[in-house]
Amino acid sequence: MSHPNITLYHANWSFCSQMVRVALLEKGFSFNEHHIKLCDQYPEGENIDKEYLEINPLGTVPAIKIDKNIICGSEEIIYQLDKIDSIDNHSLYPDNVDETEIRKWAADTTITDGVKFASTLGTIMPVFSSPLLQYMIKQLPFSSIVKILLRHPRKDRKMIFIAMYFGNPSKRIPFMGVKNYVDEILKLEKLFSDGRTFFYNTFSHVDINLMCVFNRLIDLGLEETVSYKTPFLYKYWENLKSRKSYEDGILNYYTEKEKDLLSEFNKNNNLSVLKTIIEEIDKRKFIPMKRFGSAKYD
Ligand SMILES: N[C@@H](CCC(=O)N[C@@H](CS)C(=O)NCC(=O)O)C(=O)O
Known part of the structure; x- marks a missing residue:
C-alpha cells in the first residue's frame, strides 16, 4: 500500500525527534530525512536559520512534511501519522481507550x-x-x-x-x-x-x-x-x-x-x-x- 510522501526534519539526539522516528518505524512508513544541526550542539545552528524557521517558526525539531502539509511538535505529528493507513494497520491509539486520555499521557x-x-x-x-x-x-x-x-x-x-x-x-x-x-x-x-x-x-x-x-x-x-x-x-x-x-x-x-x-x-x-x-x-x-x-x- 502506498502512503504519502513524508519528509522528517529532525536531529539525531533530540528526544522529540526520537519519538517521531520510532512512530514512523512502528507504522512502517518510509521517509526522507532532513537533518537539522541544532544551535545547542552545533556552531551552524540550522534550526534558527531563515530556511528552517519557514518550516517551524518556533525553531524546534521535529517537524514533518506529509505531502505538502507541515506539522510541528512530536505529539501532534505522531497523532496525525496514526491517522494515515499503514501497511499492517497497527494503531498507536488503541481502540479500547479514550483518545483524550492517550493524548493527555502523550x-x-x-x-x-x-x-x-x-x-x-x-x-x-x-x-x-x-x-x-x-x-x-x-x-x-x-x-x-x-x-x-x-x-x-x-x-x-x-x-x-x-x-x-x-x-x-x-x-x-x-x-x-x-x-x-x-x-x-x-x-x-x-x-x-x-x-x-x-x-x-x-x-x-x-x-x-x-x-x-x-x-x-x-x-x-x-x-x-x-x-x-x-x-x-x-x-x-x-x-x-x-x-x-x-x-x-x-x-x-x-x-x-x-x-x-x-x-x-x-x-x-x-x-x-x-x-x-x-x-x-x-x-x-x-x-x-x-x-x-x-x-x-x-
Ligand atoms: N513540543 C515540541 C518540543 C520540541 C523541542 O523542544 N525540541 C528540541 C529538541 S528535543 C529543540 O528543537 N531544541 C533546540 C532549540 O530549542 O533551540 C515537540 O514535542 O516536538
Whole structure:
C-alpha cells in the first residue's frame, strides 16, 4: 500500500525527534530525512536559520512534511501519522481507550509547549539533561551565542542557553525535577505491577514516549533509577528495549559525534542527582502508606 510522501526534519539526539522516528518505524512508513544541526550542539545552528524557521517558526525539531502539509511538535505529528493507513494497520491509539486520555499521557511524557518545566515526566527530561546541554553550549564559539541571542524565536530558550554559556545554572537545575520525577516513576511502577506488557493493551504513543524517556536516562547516567528499585518498570523497559524500532529509530542515530560527546560528558558527570533520586525513592518506600493514601507507592 502506498502512503504519502513524508519528509522528517529532525536531529539525531533530540528526544522529540526520537519519538517521531520510532512512530514512523512502528507504522512502517518510509521517509526522507532532513537533518537539522541544532544551535545547542552545533556552531551552524540550522534550526534558527531563515530556511528552517519557514518550516517551524518556533525553531524546534521535529517537524514533518506529509505531502505538502507541515506539522510541528512530536505529539501532534505522531497523532496525525496514526491517522494515515499503514501497511499492517497497527494503531498507536488503541481502540479500547479514550483518545483524550492517550493524548493527555502523550503530552505529559514529551516536552509540551506551554507546560511548566519539571512538572511532567516529559518536561523533567530537559531539566535532567541541563548539565549535558550546558556542556555542549560551553563548547560553542562566541559567534554562535550571538546568533542565538539575535535569532532564536523562543525567548525562554534563548535566555537559558545564554545563561549556560556564561554561567553554571545547570548545577542546580536537575534537582528541581527530583520530587516530581520520583512521583511519576513510582506511579508508573504501581501501574505496571499488574504485569502488563505495554502501557495499554497494545503498543501505543505512550510507550514510544516512555521508551525515549528511559533511553535519555541512560545518556545521563540515571538508568539506575528505573532498575532494581522499580522491578516492574525495569521489566517494561527491557521489553521496550527489545523492539526493533528502539534500535532503528534511537540507537542507530548515535553517530561517533554523539557517542564521543556522551563519553566525555560522563567522565565528569557529577552523579549527585542520581544519589538524590535514589534517596528520595527509598524515603517514599519506607514512609507508612496511610500518610500518602492509597494512590501512592506502598
Ligand atoms: N513540543 C515540541 C518540543 C520540541 C523541542 O523542544 N525540541 C528540541 C529538541 S528535543 C529543540 O528543537 N531544541 C533546540 C532549540 O530549542 O533551540 C515537540 O514535542 O516536538
